[in-house]
Every structure is written in C-alpha cells, then in structure tokens.
Amino acid sequence: xxxxxxxxxxxxxxxxxxxxxxxxxxxxxxxxxxxxxxxxxxxxxxxxxxxxxxxxxxxxxxxxxxxxxxxxxxxxxxxxxxxxxxxxxxxxxxxxxxxxxxxxxxxxxxxxxxxxxxxxxxxxxxxxxxxxxxxxxxxxxxxxxxxxxxxxxxxxxxxxxxxxxxxxxxxxxxxxxxxxxxxxxxxxxxxxxxxxxxxxxxxxxxxxxxxxxxxxxxxxxxxxxxxxxxxxxxxxxxxxxxxxxxxxxxxxxxxxxxxxxxxxxxxxxxxxxxxxxxxxxxxxxxxxxxxxxxxxxxxxxxxxxxxxxxxxxxxxxxxxxxxxxxxxxxxxxxxxxxxxxxxxxxxxxxxxxxxxxxxxxxxxxxxxxxxxxxxxxxxxxxxxxxxxxxxxxxxxxxxxxxx
Amino acid sequence: xxxxxxxxxxxxxxxxxxxxxxxxxxxxxxxxxxxxxxxxxxxxxxxxxxxxxxxxxxxxxxxxxxxxxxxxxxxxxxxxxxxxxxxxxxxxxxxxxxxxxxxxxxxxxxxxxxxxxxxxxxxxxxxxxxxxxxxxxxxxxxxxxxxxxxxxxxxxxxxxxxxxxxxxxxxxxxxxxxxxxxxxxxxxxxxxxxxxxxxxxxxxxxxxxxxxxxxxxxxxxxxxxxxxxxxxxxxxxxxxxxxxxxxxxxxxxxxxxxxxxxxxxxxxxxxxxxxxxxxxxxxxxx
Amino acid sequence: xxxxxxxxxxxxxxxxxxxxxxxxxxxxxxxxxxxxxxxxxxxxxxxxxxxxxxxxxxxxxxxxxxxxxxxxxxxxxxxxxxxxxxxxxxxxxxxxxxxxxxxxxxxxxxxxxxxxxxxxxxxxxxxxxxxxxxxxxxxxxxxxxxxxxxxxxxxxx
Numbered sequence: 001x002x003x004x005x006x007x008x009x010x011x012x013x014x015x016x017x018x019x020x021x022x023x024x025x026x027x028x029x030x031x032x033x034x035x036x037x038x039x040x041x042x043x044x045x046x047x048x049x050x051x052x053x054x055x056x057x058x059x060x061x062x063x064x065x066x067x068x069x070x071x072x073x074x075x076x077x078x079x080x081x082x083x084x085x086x087x088x089x090x091x092x093x094x095x096x097x098x099x100x101x102x103x104x105x106x107x108x109x110x111x112x113x114x115x116x117x118x119x120x121x122x123x124x125x126x127x128x129x130x131x132x133x134x135x136x137x138x139x140x141x142x143x144x145x146x147x148x149x150x151x152x153x154x155x156x157x158x159x160x161x162x163x164x165x166x167x168x169x170x171x172x173x174x175x176x177x178x179x180x181x182x183x184x185x186x187x188x189x190x191x192x193x194x195x196x197x198x199x200x201x202x203x204x205x206x207x208x209x210x211x212x213x214x215x216x217x218x219x220x221x222x223x224x225x226x227x228x229x230x231x232x233x234x235x236x237x238x239x240x241x242x243x244x245x246x247x248x249x250x251x252x253x254x255x256x257x258x259x260x261x262x263x264x265x266x267x268x269x270x271x272x273x274x275x276x277x278x279x280x281x282x283x284x285x286x287x288x289x290x291x292x293x294x295x296x297x298x299x300x301x302x303x304x305x306x307x308x309x310x311x312x313x314x315x316x317x318x319x320x321x322x323x324x325x326x327x328x329x330x331x332x333x334x335x336x337x338x339x340x341x342x343x344x345x346x347x348x349x350x351x352x353x354x355x356x357x358x359x360x361x362x363x364x365x366x367x368x369x370x371x372x373x374x375x376x377x378x379x380x381x382x383x384x385x386x387x388x389x390x391x392x393x394x395x396x397x398x399x400x401x402x403x
Numbered sequence: 404x405x406x407x408x409x410x411x412x413x414x415x416x417x418x419x420x421x422x423x424x425x426x427x428x429x430x431x432x433x434x435x436x437x438x439x440x441x442x443x444x445x446x447x448x449x450x451x452x453x454x455x456x457x458x459x460x461x462x463x464x465x466x467x468x469x470x471x472x473x474x475x476x477x478x479x480x481x482x483x484x485x486x487x488x489x490x491x492x493x494x495x496x497x498x499x500x501x502x503x504x505x506x507x508x509x510x511x512x513x514x515x516x517x518x519x520x521x522x523x524x525x526x527x528x529x530x531x532x533x534x535x536x537x538x539x540x541x542x543x544x545x546x547x548x549x550x551x552x553x554x555x556x557x558x559x560x561x562x563x564x565x566x567x568x569x570x571x572x573x574x575x576x577x578x579x580x581x582x583x584x585x586x587x588x589x590x591x592x593x594x595x596x597x598x599x600x601x602x603x604x605x606x607x608x609x610x611x612x613x614x615x616x617x618x619x620x621x622x623x624x625x626x627x628x629x630x631x632x633x634x635x636x637x638x639x640x641x642x643x644x645x646x647x648x649x650x651x652x653x654x655x656x657x658x659x660x661x662x663x664x665x666x667x668x669x670x671x672x673x674x675x676x677x678x679x680x681x682x683x684x685x686x687x688x689x
Numbered sequence: 690x691x692x693x694x695x696x697x698x699x700x701x702x703x704x705x706x707x708x709x710x711x712x713x714x715x716x717x718x719x720x721x722x723x724x725x726x727x728x729x730x731x732x733x734x735x736x737x738x739x740x741x742x743x744x745x746x747x748x749x750x751x752x753x754x755x756x757x758x759x760x761x762x763x764x765x766x767x768x769x770x771x772x773x774x775x776x777x778x779x780x781x782x783x784x785x786x787x788x789x790x791x792x793x794x795x796x797x798x799x800x801x802x803x804x805x806x807x808x809x810x811x812x813x814x815x816x817x818x819x820x821x822x823x824x825x826x827x828x829x830x831x832x833x834x835x836x837x838x839x840x841x842x843x844x845x846x
Contacts, residue, residue, distance in 0.1 A: 049591070340592070
C-alpha cells in the first residue's frame with residue numbers, strides 16, 4: 001500500500017454546513033430542554049419513582065456503549081496489526097471520544113442536581129460501580145487522546161511501538177469501560193431483568209456493532225463530503241463481514257441471557273413480560289432489537305447487495321448501519337425502561353398493591369424535553385466530530401487509500 | 404478541655420480580647436502537631452478549630468452542665484455532642500397481628516412529621532411509608548403491612564451511590580446526605596424495597612427538622628431527629644396512640660431491649676431476607 | 690451647530706443617567722442592615738460570624754447528618770430561630786422575602802446559597818420527639834466545648 005496521507009476538511013459543501021447547523025440547532029434545543037427540566041423538576045419528564053431512568057439514559061447508555069465500539073477500527077489496526085484499517089484509525093479515535101462526551105453530557109444534564117457536578121467529581125464512594133465508571137470514562141478520554149497523539153504526531157508516529165502500546169492499553173480500557181457500563185445494570189441484585197453477569201459481555205457485543213455502524217455512517221458521509229473514495233471495495237467488504245459477525249454475537253448473547261432466565265422458574269415472570277406480555281417492550285424487543293437491529297441488517301448485508309440484487313455494497317452498508325443503530329435504541333429502551341417497568345418482587349409468589357403502585361407494571365411515557373435532551377447527545381457527538389475533522393487531519397486522503 | 408478553655412480565657416466571663424488568647428491556645432496545639440510531623444494535618448479543619456475555640460471561649464460561660472434527657476429512654480439517650488455509635492443498632496418490629504388493614508395512622512403521622520404529602524400524582528409523589536396489601540394468588544387471602552426503608556445492615560443503595568450521599572449511620576440508620584446527593588437515582592434502581600422517592604418538583608415550607616428538596620432522593624429516616632433526642636419514630640408513636648401498639652422501636656444490639664427480646668423469642672420475618680441485606684425492620688406474625 | 694446638538698444630547702443622557710442612579714440609590718445605599726437576632730448576643734462574635742458562618746455551618750452539617758451530633762451552636766435551625774423576621778401576617782418571613790435575615794446580606798453581596806431549596810427558612814412548630822424533650826436545641830455549651838476538645842486532641846495527636 002502507498003504511504004497513507006491525511007487531510008483536513010476544506011472546501012465545504014452545503015451538506016456539511018447544513019449538517020453542522022442542524023446538529024447545532026438540536027444541541028441548542030437539547031440544552032433548552034435540560035434547563036426546562038432542571039427548572040421545573042423531573043415532573044415534566046415521563047420519569048417517576050418506578051421508572052427512575054428514562055429517555056436520557058436510553059440515549060446516554062447507547063452513546064457510551066457505541067463510543068467504546070467506535071474504537072474498534074483503531075484497535076484492529078494497532079492491536080491486531082491490520083494495516084488496511086490504519087487510514088481510519090484516527091477517525092475511529094476521535095469518534096469514540098465524541099460519542100462518549102455526547103453520552104456523558106446527557107447523563108449529567110439529567111441529574112437531579114446537575115449543579116453538583118463538582119461533587120460528583122470530588123466525592124467518591126469506591127464501592128459504587130457508578131463511581132468506577134466515572135474513572136473509566138475519564139480514563140478512556142485521556143487514553144484515546146494519547147493514542148491519537150501517538151498516531152498523529154510526526155515524531156512519535158514514526159515509532160510503531162508507541163502506537164502499539166497505547167493501542168493495547170486503549171483496547172483493554174474500552175473492554176473495561178463497557179464491562180463497567182453493563183455492570184451498572186448487572187450489579188443490581190433486586191432487579192430481575194438485569195441481575196446477571198452476562199450484562200457485561202452483552203453490552204460489549206452491542207458496543208462492537210453500534211460503534212462500527214457509527215464509524216461506517218460517518219465515513220460514508222465524509223466520502224460524499226470530500227468527493228473521494230475513502231474506502232476501497234476491499235475495505236467495504238471487511239466492514240461488511242465484521243458487521244455480520246458483531247450482529248451475530250449480539251444475537252447470541254441476547255439469546256443466552258433470555259434462555260438462562262427462562263430456565264429458572266423464578267424469572268418466568270420477567271421473561272414473560274419482556275418476551276410475550278409487555279406490549280411496547282415486547283414489540284421493541286422482537287421487532288426493534290431482534291428484527292430491525294440484527295436480522296434485517298444481517299440479511300441485507302449477506303444477500304441484499306451485489307449483481308442483480310436490490311442495493312449496491314455502499315447502500316447495503318448504509319441501510320444496515322442505520323437499522324442497527326435504530327435497533328440499538330430499541331435494545332436500550334427494552335433493557336433500561338422495560339427492566340424498570342417490571343415491578344419489584346417484594347413477596348415472591350404473592351401479589352402486592354399499594355398507593356405507591358407496588359406490584360403494577362410501571363407506566364412510562366417519555367416527554368418531549370427528555371427526548372430532546374437525549375437526541376442532543378447524538379448531535380453533540382456529531383458536532384464534535386464535524387469540528388475535529390475540520391481542524392485536524394483525521395481523515396485519510398482518498399487517493400492514498402484506494403491507490 | 405473545660406479546664407483548658409478556662410485557662411485560655413483567664414476564667415473571665417466573655418469578651419473579644421479573650422478570643423485572641425484562646426486562639427493562641429489552638430495555635431500552640433496545632434504547632435505541636437506540625438512539629439511532631441505525623442499524619443498530614445487537615446488544614447481546613449485546623450483553621451476551623453482555631454476559630455471555633457476562639458469563639459467558644461469568648462461566648463460560652465464555663466461550667467454549664469450537660470442537659471438532662473429527663474423523659475427519654477436512658478438506654479438510647481445520648482448527649483447531643485456525642486457522635487452515634489455502632490454499639491446500637493436501631494430497628495423496628497411490626498406485629499402484623501395487631502396491625503389492622505384499614506388503619507394507616509403510621510403513614511399519616513410520618514407525613515405530618517416529615518412534611519411529605521400526596522398531591523394526587525402517585526407516580527411522582529414521595530412516599531416514605533405506605534401500607535402494602537399482599538395477596539396470595541392461590542387462595543386470594545390477603546394481609547397488609549407498613550412498608551418503608553428497611554434500614555439494611557448491607558444496604559444496596561449505599562453500595563451503589565457514587566458520591567457516598569447514601570450512607571448508613573454507625574447506629575444502623577440508613578440516610579441520604581442531601582448535601583452531596585446529585586440526584587442520579589441509582590440507589591432507587593438498587594433498592595429491593597422500592598423504599599426511596601425522588602423529589603420531582605420544587606418544594607416549599609419544609610419542616611425545619613426534615614430538610615427535603617427538588618432533585619434529591621429521600622426515604623424514611625427512622626425519624627432520626629427524634630431518635631437523636633432519645634425519642635421514638637412518629638409512626639411508632641402514632642401506632643401506640645391509636646391503641647394498636649403494633650410497632651416497636653429499639654436497639655437490636657441491646658439484649659435487654661423490648662425489640663431484641665421479641666426478636667429472640669418469637670418467629671419474625673424480614674422482607675426479602677434471601678437477598679442478604681440484613682434488614683433492621685422485623686415483622687412478627689407475617 | 691451640529692456640535693451643540695450633540696452636546697445637548699449628551700447632557701440629556703447624563704441627566705437621565707443621574708436620575709436613574711438617584712432613583713436606585715436607596716436600593717444600593719450603604720451596607721445592609723440585617724435584623725437583630727433574639728437574645729443578648731450571637732453564638733459567636735459578630736465579626737467572626739460574618740467571616741466564618743459558612744465554614745461553621747458546613748462543618749456542623751456533616752457532624753449532624755453523619756454523626757448525629759445535634760448541638761445548638763452553629764445549628765442552622767438555631768440561626769433561623771434567633772434571626773427570624775416578622776412579616777406582615779405575624780409569622781416569620783421566608784427567604785422569598787428580601788427582609789429575610791440571610792437575604793439582606795446575601796442579596797447585597799450577590800452570593801447565592803442553595804440552603805433553602807431543602808431547609809426551612811423560617812422556624813416551624815416546636816419539635817416533639819415522642820418521649821423525649823425538644824432534642825435539637827439543648828443549651829449545649831459544655832457539649833460544644835467537649836467536642837472542640839476532642840477535635841483539638843485529634844489535631845494534636
């Protein structure tokens with residue numbers, strides 16, 4: 001392969017400015033929504049004393065999970081030594097940071113007391129997996145920052161050991177990070193929908209898929225923007241293969257999680273709720289997560305493109321990525337909100353009722369402000385990426401990649 | 404220390420000039436500390452101590468005796484200046500045979516005492532204690548019980564709290580330090596008893612002894628302000644007043660206490676005991 | 690000619706500015722005069738309190754919440770009790786009223802505090818404890834000294 005050269009975005013199209021403007025607008029609306037929620041209290045959201053985490057958390061966890069997955073491409077290039085992925089390693093790194101920052105901002109703005117961010121940063125309970133996560137997040141941003149430096153600095157990038165070492169560290173850290181994110185739920189002993197060690201690998205599998213989908217979509221957008229072929233046909237084939245594998249992995253862990261639960265009589269109630277009787281949650285699980293998020297993308301990638309097929313390779317990848325991300329949001333919604341909507345089991349085998357709505361499936365209807373805040377998280381991430389690739393050379397030059 | 408303080412202010416009643424001398428005393432102690440060069444000194448606290456010494460010797464006449472806790476339970480009473488100790492483990496015992504299903508005096512008393520009220524929005528209104536109806540699916544038989552924070556010895560809410568706002572006092576009472584609660588609600592995710600509420604709306608006219616406000620999580624405090632004064636929680640008091648006396652409060656660690664004797668003598672149940680959280684609320688005749 | 694019009698305009702603007710300033714003067718004139726508290730004197734010297742009340746309250750808050758130490762000195766409810774200001778309805782005013790003791794200075798110095806988002810800003814009914822006395826307000830002086838003694842020992846250890 002020829003020497004890889006990189007470029008900053010110049011000579012912007014209307015599309016670029018349009019996207020940037022759109023994201024800026026959404027971010028502004030999201031911040032307004034956060035202020036509104038902060039001013040009136042969470043009563044203006046759909047969240048309540050049973051469903052304590054709502055739409056902001058769906059988006060925040062989705063973004064945080066995707067962030068670690070977005071580092072895939074960089075890891076493959078430096079940890080697994082696949083040169084073909086190297087041109088996209090920089091973009092992969094900055095995308096990972098951007099997605100994480102987007103998710104964290106949503107998480108913080110949803111706090112009951114966002115004004116006490118300094119308390120959260122200075123007062124720790126080290127037994128809390130949440131507190132560990134704060135370190136994992138900060139560490140991830142720092143390590144990926146150094147990783148980017150080793151890739152982009154003229155001097156340091158000449159010594160492959162530096163990139164390799166930091167690459168390994170970043171790879172290990174991103175696994176720890178998603179283990180931490182999954183364990184936020186896995187460590188909850190009293191919630192039947194979560195209480196399982198499999199939440200960590202399940203989230204890791206999800207992160208691989210969603211991170212790659214984000215990477216692919218950003219790359220295609222940039223191909224259009226630069227009017228260059230940033231990815232050769234071979235690369236697209238590789239991404240296609242990876243996406244199919246990741247999707248199967250996610251389906252596998254989903255199946256194991258639910259099969260394990262189904263085997264134990266104790267968990268029949270919660271499984272029946274998610275898989276059969278849960279209304280919106282059941283629909284989102286089967287149609288959103290399983291069908292749209294995994295089966296359709298696999299089908300489109302495997303059979304949808306090529307000669308005499310409906311889509312070109314690029315179209316198939318784009319559609320599959322969009323579907324995977326939509327499925328991702330559905331997966332988060334079922335996991336986080338469905339898991340809370342199922343009532344706590346205070347007296348196993350008995351039915352409970354009270355003025356505090358014990359024993360009832362919790363009602364939850366997301367309100368506009370909390371959805372705005374959540375969506376703004378994605379826009380924050382895209383805004384960060386948009387500005388970053390304009391300021392620094394994160395993108396490869398088309399001719400140096402496909403030549 | 405009283406003697407020392409007297410020395411510092413020369414035994415006089417009060418006066419600003421004495422403050423300087425008292426402050427010097429504090430300084431001297433602090434200096435010794437530094438010279439010894441042991442653990443690092445908490446500068447903020449030392450500074451505070453100097454200032455506090457100055458004011459206390461200025462203002463407070465020596466020789467004031469501790470106030471007597473005339474009517475309080477001598478086994479529980481503790482001077483106001485003494486920190487809580489792990490010698491005690493406070494808990495509740497609720498005898499369901501004496502708890503009529505139609506009565507909710509404990510709930511009303513708690514609401515009055517701590518200033519929470521239902522605004523007709525059961526999903527977002529705070530409830531520190533509630534009457535729970537439990538029905539057997541097989542035969543339809545049912546009973547009711549008061550449900551509130553179970554003041555676990557190993558509370559999941561305390562484990563998960565990122566800032567340590569959710570904490571267990573040495574005497575076993577589980578509380579939220581609302582000064583450092585950031586409102587993340589992770590404790591509500593972790594609590595097996597649905598015992599916690601999040602304040603969804605701005606509040607006004609709180610009770611002075613029960614501070615509560617928008618954006619923080621809260622739950623039953625076992626009327627910690629009463630317990631600290633040697634009293635009993637409002638629910639227990641109301642239950643007795645209603646003539647049921649189904650609830651008793653006391654020190655589980657004190658074998659001579661009524662609650663410890665009852666727990667030792669009768670078969671009692673704790674809710675979701677299988678989770679291993681070691682709740683401090685016992686139910687009899689459940 | 691043009692120049693003089695300009696001058697006139699400037700004069701008008703200055704006059705208006707002075708008028709506005711004059712109208713606002715009562716609001717910002719001089720240091721604030723917070724209402725006097727009840728009793729002979731504060732728990733500490735006024736000068737000291739002005740400088741250090743926040744540290745004292747902060748320290749006390751942790752002792753009270755985590756250790757259950759409920760001495761009267763530096764207790765926020767103690768401050769609120771002594772420094773209540775009667776409103777037109779006869780009850781003490783809340784922090785919503787600019788006459789509130791805390792607000793008189795905090796408005797003046799533009800320092801906002803969030804104590805009263807949770808804490809009551811005026812005294813409530815006397816506390817009952819079930820079987821004991823009104824617990825949170827013991828005279829507590831000796832207790833305070835004992836507490837200080839402990840801390841000093843801790844510092845001197």
